[in-house]
Amino acid sequence: MARKGTHLTEEHKAQIRAKLKGRPLSAETRAKMSAARRGRYTRDEVRYRGAHDRAREHMAGSCGHCGADDRRLTVSLRHDTPVENLRVETTGCNARKPYSCDPADYITLCYSCHKLHDIREAPWLADVA
Numbered sequence: 550m551a552r553k554g555t556h557l558t559e560e561h562k563a564q565i566r567a568k569l570k571g572r573p574l575s576a577e578t579r580a581k582m583s584a585a586r587r588g589r590y591t592r593d594e595v596r597y598r599g600a601h602d603r604a605r606e607h608m609a610g611s612c613g614h615c616g617a618d619d620r621r622l623t624v625s626l627r628h629d630t631p632v633e634n635l636r637v638e639t640t641g642c643n644a645r646k647p648y649s650c651d652p653a654d655y656i657t658l659c660y661s662c663h664k665l666h667d668i669r670e671a672p673w674l675a676d677v678a
């Protein structure tokens with residue numbers, strides 16, 4: 550039966566807290582909590598920024614185009630990403646920018662190569678946006 554709108558007494562809440570304290574958690578739950586503490590994304594579906602943050606965790610140590618390892622490195626969506634992996638937000642500052650939720654669809658590029666990569670070579674901008 551739905552109990553929407555009812556409030557538990559403080560005593561009842563304390564009983565629930567005491568009962569749950571120290572309960573064993575599954576390995577899966579512990580992994581999720583650990584990831585959340587480190588600010589990592591565990592959901593399959595993330596948005597533009599989350600997808601890039603997640604891809605950064607798999608970033609290589611040098612630029613995939615020029616090989617530089619002493620420049621600011623970024624992750625860039627691969628231009629051969631399968632179309633079915635592409636997502637687009639419709640609102641906000643990242644609207645119309647394609648992204649993928651799969652970190653494997655990103656390549657590590659230095660800032661300079663990333664700009665050239667996206668400005669000169671993005672073949673899908675007309676298709677997806």
Ligand SMILES: [Zn+2]
Nearest residue numbers: 612615659662
């Ligand atoms: Zn580079």
